[in-house]
Amino acid sequence: MSVPTELGYTAEHEWVSVEDGVATVGVTAFAAESLGDIVYVEAPQAGTEVTSGQPCGEIESTKSVSDLYSPVTGEVVEVNEVLESAPETINSDPYGLGWLFRVRVSGEPSGLLSAQEYTKLTEGED
Amino acid sequence: MSESAADPRPTALRDVHERAGASLVDFAGWLMPLRYGSETAEHKAVREAAGLFDLSHMGEIRLTGPQAAAALDHAVVGHMSKVRTGRARYTMLTDDKGGVLDDLIVYRLGEEEFLVVSNAANTAVVAATLAERAAGFDTEVRDESAEHALLALQGPRAAEILAPLTDTDLDGIGYYSGHECTVAGHPVLLARTGYTGEDGFEIFLRPAEAAPALWEALMAAGDPHGLVPVGLAARDTLRLEAGMPLYGQELTSDLTPFDAGLGRVVKFDKEGGFVGRDALEEAARTARPRRLIGLLARGRRPLRRGQDVLRDGEVVGTITSGAPSPTLGRPIAMAYVDGELDTATGAFSVDVRGRSEDVDVVELPFYKRQS
Numbered sequence: 124m125s126v127p128t129e130l131g132y133t134a135e136h137e138w139v140s141v142e143d144g145v146a147t148v149g150v151t152a153f154a155a156e157s158l159g160d161i162v163y164v165e166a167p168q169a170g171t172e173v174t175s176g177q178p179c180g181e182i183e184s185t186k187s188v189s190d191l192y193s194p195v196t197g198e199v200v201e202v203n204e205v206l207e208s209a210p211e212t213i214n215s216d217p218y219g220l221g222w223l224f225r226v227r228v229s230g231e232p233s234g235l236l237s238a239q240e241y242t243k244l245t246e247g248e249d
Numbered sequence: 250m251s252e253s254a255a256d257p258r259p260t261a262l263r264d265v266h267e268r269a270g271a272s273l274v275d276f277a278g279w280l281m282p283l284r285y286g287s288e289t290a291e292h293k294a295v296r297e298a299a300g301l302f303d304l305s306h307m308g309e310i311r312l313t314g315p316q317a318a319a320a321l322d323h324a325v326v327g328h329m330s331k332v333r334t335g336r337a338r339y340t341m342l343t344d345d346k347g348g349v350l351d352d353l354i355v356y357r358l359g360e361e362e363f364l365v366v367s368n369a370a371n372t373a374v375v376a377a378t379l380a381e382r383a384a385g386f387d388t389e390v391r392d393e394s395a396e397h398a399l400l401a402l403q404g405p406r407a408a409e410i411l412a413p414l415t416d417t418d419l420d421g422i423g424y425y426s427g428h429e430c431t432v433a434g435h436p437v438l439l440a441r442t443g444y445t446g447e448d449g450f451e452i453f454l455r456p457a458e459a460a461p462a463l464w465e466a467l468m469a470a471g472d473p474h475g476l477v478p479v480g481l482a483a484r485d486t487l488r489l490e491a492g493m494p495l496y497g498q499e500l501t502s503d504l505t506p507f508d509a510g511l512g513r514v515v516k517f518d519k520e521g522g523f524v525g526r527d528a529l530e531e532a533a534r535t536a537r538p539r540r541l542i543g544l545l546a547r548g549r550r551p552l553r554r555g556q557d558v559l560r561d562g563e564v565v566g567t568i569t570s571g572a573p574s575p576t577l578g579r580p581i582a583m584a585y586v587d588g589e590l591d592t593a594t595g596a597f598s599v600d601v602r603g604r605s606e607d608v609d610v611v612e613l614p615f616y617k618r619q620s
Binding site: 159160162163165183185186188207210211214 | 272283284287288289482486549550551553572573602
């Protein structure tokens, strides 16, 4: 499974891309594939503060409910509205149209895994 | 090491599933395909075309002998001696308090021969209980689960796919009938039964080792008709839409068939007593303590088993099965509520992890095929 090299990752299977102090957050293809069809996403609302490593929402598949963890600290500035009516976009395009939310980060994100480190992690779980 | 911690047992089709890219999971001690790709797509394929399922985890218990029918009449709640050869019946095995030990499909294969199909998790209990209850009768009870593979071909295109592969006239096999015949050259018991709400067939095959060849033959014949392999995830949403109970969720040993709204399967007008009769007569007379209802969510947040159902803010029941319905496009659930509850009035909601989701009480089943 492809793991884009330009993104940062967490052990909770989220990806992060930071540009001009705004982090875009999503879940990885590995997570989407393991969960099955995503049917509901409860992302943090714009304006709320999220803290790195803390639960900030839920993602539901046909069979299960999982917590979303914020990979960064800061204020949520945008939520992907496409997911409200088409949560399956996460399955079809996890690194693109299926992004979850954007955060204006306070400070540099730390503790993220590289694509190589994340790939190694998922190989251990598969 | 406990039994449940042991490695799950593969079916004869394990390699076939792996080649097809299945996610395999432990289900009732068996290594079963959960899904091959998108479970929603698999669900829709069964509603619109056809799906092929590996159900080899289910139990097959054969009763043979002059008193096989009498033994079953004594052992289960249904009137099995009245079932004609070639026909099948949905029935239940209860304990002496009327609590459901399993729900079963029983096929009458001959005057002195029946095949009882049980849920995987209950096969050992069903086989042991039938053997115990049949002890005073001239019949042999044999658990043949390990020898059988079971494939299900379900969906509106199922008959069209199967017809060229079999020597039997499918029009002659009505719903809840079963015939011995050949499919793709394999001798099988071919039954018009299923757990999806669609027309379809269940194919019992011995020996189980022949299953990969039969599977491939069916997939090849079905390919032009849109046949896809379907895993247990879609099987669960299909049966939920069809309003069919699942043992362990809608049916448990704490409930009688009357509690589950399935009292019609209990036949008191048969000769001789049967196990659980007194308790079931009592259950039939008294008001049902619970009733199974259907819920349709107004929002998109999935409803799940175990969540409380409220009427005007007051807890009145619990969800037994819940999932997003691919056909209706909204979450659905079955729930037990107090038997006396007025469901025609009041505002219903479900407590989804502390948040209230509005739902409507709807008739079961959620989905009924156009016939």
